[in-house]
Amino acid sequence: MADVPAATGVPREDGAAPATDVQAQASAPPAYVVVSEPRPGRVLLEPLDADGAPVGSAAELARPDLAAAVAEHERDRPRWVWNDTQRWYPTLLAENVRVDRCVDLRLCHTILRTSALTAHSTLATSPASAWDTLRPAGAPAPTSAAPLKAAPLSLFDDLFLTDDDPVPPSSRHKSPYERSERAVFDGSMGEGDGDGKREGGGAGAGAAPDERREFALQRDAIATALDPSRIALLVAAESVGALAAAELRHAGLPWSATRHDALLTRVLGPRPRDGERPAELERLLQRIRSLLNDPTVNPDSPVELLKALRRAGITVDSTREWELKTVQHPAIEPLLDYKKRSRLLTANGWNWLDTWVVDGRFHANYLPGGVVTGRWAAEGGGALQLPKQVRSAVVADEGRMLVVADAAQLEPRILAALAGDRAMAAAGRGRDLYDGIVASGAVDTRAHAKLGMLGAMYGGTAGESGRMLPRLARAFPAAVAYVEAAARTGETGGVVSTRLGRTSPHPSAEWRDLHELAASDGATDALRTRARTEARSWGRFTRNFVVQGTAAEWALCWIGSIRRRLHSLGRRDGAAALTDEPHLSFFLHDEVMVHTPAHLAEAVAHELREAAAEAGRLIFGDAPVEFPVTVAIVDSYDQAK
DNA sequence: GCGAGCGGCGCG
DNA sequence: AAAGCGCGCCGCTCGC
Numbered sequence: 001m002a003d004v005p006a007a008t009g010v011p012r013e014d015g016a017a018p019a020t021d022v023q024a025q026a027s028a029p030p031a032y033v034v035v036s037e038p039r040p041g042r043v044l045l046e047p048l049d050a051d052g053a054p055v056g057s058a059a060e061l062a063r064p065d066l067a068a069a070v071a072e073h074e075r076d077r078p079r080w081v082w083n084d085t086q087r088w089y090p091t092l093l094a095e096n097v098r099v100d101r102c103v104d105l106r107l108c109h110t111i112l113r114t115s116a117l118t119a120h121s122t123l124a125t126s127p128a129s130a131w132d133t134l135r136p137a138g139a140p141a142p143t144s145a146a147p148l149k150a151a152p153l154s155l156f157d158d159l160f161l162t163d164d165d166p167v168p169p170s171s172r173h174k175s176p177y178e179r180s181e182r183a184v185f186d187g188s189m190g191e192g193d194g195d196g197k198r199e200g201g202g203a204g205a206g207a208a209p210d211e212r213r214e215f216a217l218q219r220d221a222i223a224t225a226l227d228p229s230r231i232a233l234l235v236a237a238e239s240v241g242a243l244a245a246a247e248l249r250h251a252g253l254p255w256s257a258t259r260h261d262a263l264l265t266r267v268l269g270p271r272p273r274d275g276e277r278p279a280e281l282e283r284l285l286q287r288i289r290s291l292l293n294d295p296t297v298n299p300d301s302p303v304e305l306l307k308a309l310r311r312a313g314i315t316v317d318s319t320r321e322w323e324l325k326t327v328q329h330p331a332i333e334p335l336l337d338y339k340k341r342s343r344l345l346t347a348n349g350w351n352w353l354d355t356w357v358v359d360g361r362f363h364a365n366y367l368p369g370g371v372v373t374g375r376w377a378a379e380g381g382g383a384l385q386l387p388k389q390v391r392s393a394v395v396a397d398e399g400r401m402l403v404v405a406d407a408a409q410l411e412p413r414i415l416a417a418l419a420g421d422r423a424m425a426a427a428g429r430g431r432d433l434y435d436g437i438v439a440s441g442a443v444d445t446r447a448h449a450k451l452g453m454l455g456a457m458y459g460g461t462a463g464e465s466g467r468m469l470p471r472l473a474r475a476f477p478a479a480v481a482y483v484e485a486a487a488r489t490g491e492t493g494g495v496v497s498t499r500l501g502r503t504s505p506h507p508s509a510e511w512r513d514l515h516e517l518a519a520s521d522g523a524t525d526a527l528r529t530r531a532r533t534e535a536r537s538w539g540r541f542t543r544n545f546v547v548q549g550t551a552a553e554w555a556l557c558w559i560g561s562i563r564r565r566l567h568s569l570g571r572r573d574g575a576a577a578l579t580d581e582p583h584l585s586f587f588l589h590d591e592v593m594v595h596t597p598a599h600l601a602e603a604v605a606h607e608l609r610e611a612a613a614e615a616g617r618l619i620f621g622d623a624p625v626e627f628p629v630t631v632a633i634v635d636s637y638d639q640a641k
Numbered sequence: 642g643c644g645a646g647c648g649g650c651g652c653g
Numbered sequence: 654a655a656a657g658c659g660c661g662c663c664g665c666t667c668g669c
Contacts, residue, residue, distance in 0.1 A: 298665090300663095300664060300665075301664080301665055301666085302647090302648050302649070302664095302665075302666095303648090303665075303666070304665095318648075318649085319648080319649080320648080320649065320650085320655095321649085321650080322654085322655055323655090339649090339650090343649090343650065343651075343663085346662085346663050346664070347650085347651065347662070347663065348651090370660085371659060371660060372659080373658085373659065375653085375659065375660075376660095377659095377660060377661075378660090378661075379661075379662095380661095381661095381662095382651075382652085382661055382662060382663095383652095383661090384651095384652060384653075384660070384661075385650085385651040385652040385653090385660080385661060385662080386651085386652070387650095387651055387652080388651090388652090389651090406653095410653095411653090447654095451654090454657075454658090455656080455657060456657095457657085457658075458656085458657035458658045458659095459656095459657045459658075460656050460657035460658090461656075461657070462655090462656040462657075463654070463655075463656055463657095464654070464655095464656090465654095465655095465656065465657070466656080466657090540657060540658065541658070541659090543657090543658080544657085544658040544659075545658085545659095547658085548653090548658065548659060551653095588652075588653065589652085589653045589659090589660095590653065591653080642669100643668105643669085644667105644668095644669095645666105645667095645668090645669105646665105646666085646667090646668105647664105647665085647666075647667100648663105648664095648665085648666100649662105649663085649664095649665105650661105650662095650663090651660100651661085651662090651663105652659105652660080652661090653658100653659080653660085
């Protein structure tokens with residue numbers, strides 16, 4: 001059992017030592033500062049040493065004083081430990097306070113509760129707590145009219161009522177967490193600091209806030225994990241991602257409302273009055289109605305449209321674009337044109353512009369960990385679905401440039417590294433991976449290589465994609481075997497994990513019931529067929545989970561490294577605020593955009609490439625897989641390709 | 642009149 | 654060319 005820390009008097013009442021005294025009293029700067037809210041409007045800051053034991057004095061202050069206190073502490077670059085980055089960081093950024101590092105307890109809790117690497121830990125085996133149901137804090141809407149959902153009720157009020165439990169013992173072992181987290185994201189790689197041990201220390205008596213108890217549980221889970229360095233890197237990356245997400249939202253994507261309006265006017269006609277169709281849509285509507293011989297049909301209604309098409313002798317099963325394209329009929333061309341332009345109006349039209357672009361910026365709300373695989377989600381404005389059609393409205397400020405980078409063939413490269421497939425690694429070395437697959441002789445064209453690899457990673461069996469699979473399996477047996485094994489695990493109800501240990505959810509109770517029923521003696525053929533369909537479907541999910549999830553981990557490490565490098569560039573350049581230095585302004589799974597002073601654009605491009613190589617090393621060590629990025633330095637987003 | 646669910650389509 | 658993974662958001666539909 002690990003040490004039970006000695007009790008230390010931790011002043012926590014009003015009048016406790018102000019934050020500025022902490023450094024004077026402590027022999028060494030705190031490794032962590034835990035941020036909590038003992039009661040509404042008050043904030044408690046508790047410095048901890050590298051072992052998680054209290055050091056110096058805690059300080060309680062009023063919420064408006066937080067930014068100044070954080071800025072003061074930040075000189076020592078502690079890791080800020082808080083329940084939810086989205087809850088604390090936006091207000092700090094609003095006061096121009098940037099922090100280097102944090103532990104996002106909410107996000108890390110989710111990972112550690114479900115990871116196969118920490119399945120035996122106290123954290124994972126304890127009954128569910130409020131940490132399991134905590135939703136990210138609702139971020140403030142960019143305008144009062146913005147349709148962001150209201151912030152969900154905080155569950156932390158409950159947490160503060162149950163803080164009398166004993167503090168769980170933290171591990172005596174020094175986890176690689178310290179080392180890898182610093183090496184990764186602080187630029188201290190190779191400095192070899194942080195190995196000095198301090199055993200014991202006080203964990204405080206009784207009244208520790210839930211954040212500290214949760215933090216101790218998480219540290220224990222990491223230290224006792226099957227492969228601590230992987231899960232440690234994952235939670236560090238997840239947390240730095242949370243910082244980056246808040247900074248991305250804070251900075252926003254530079255957006256020219258003028259250019260956007262010009263684009264809309266070009267495609268749709270002048271902005272109509274509320275409730276009216278733009279002229280170009282009206283024109284197309286009349287043509288469609290006339291050509292279908294139906295003076296009232298509404299093409300926005302799939303039900304009505306389908307009926308009208310059938311009356312006109314067009315037999316289709318849906319009104320999807322790809323199906324309509326197979327039809328020969330004069331009404332089809334204007335109909336597809338209508339759909340295209342109508343989509344622009346409803347998804348990214350004037351209403352979108354009014355709602356989401358404020359003072360020349362689109363402030364997307366990114367949700368780290370929002371996708372089950374570990375990808376980010378986004379809400380509000382469809383940030384992760386920005387159509388290529390409107391990217392010409394993303395324009396750098398005067399004197400600045402956009403540096404756009406995307407990871408080339410990221411997912412198949414991730415698979416090659418995961419599977420240790422030397423042939424596939426070689427195919428991607430120094431060139432486009434799909435070209436390399438063609439050069440290997442496995443398939444005849446780049447399009448086939450891409451189709452085949454996507455099919456292998458998504459579980460496609462039909463058509464061209466399925467036909468490529470046997471060839472790929474011969475040329476790259478390790479890679480194909482890897483995803484096949486992941487699929488098989490899912491089909492039989494098992495869980496799979498990414499490289500760093502994010503673990504897939506278990507199939508639902510209904511899924512398991514269906515399987516038991518189908519396996520029993522009296523099962524009908526129909527039931528068995530359904531069960532097999534469901535099994536394959538879940539197998540496709542787990543198959544893709546390992547690749548998409550590990551690619552997301554790569555992206556988190558990339559972003560963490562980029563963020564550190566850009567800040568360093570900015571400091572050397574004398575920038576005072578986040579938005580003065582080169583900063584991330586957009587993120588899209590395997591692509592980033594940096595908004596930078598023009599004179600630093602080349603340096604930024606260099607750092608983006610270096611960061612990609614660093615991400616590969618962090619996750620895969622010396623595996624001979626390259627992660628090249630294509631970089632474009634442009635004035636507007638549409639120029640990057 | 643409200644809201645869950647669906648069809649459709651944008652992104653990776 | 655139109656299957657296979659992960660999302661968010663729109664307008665419409667349909668049941669309450």
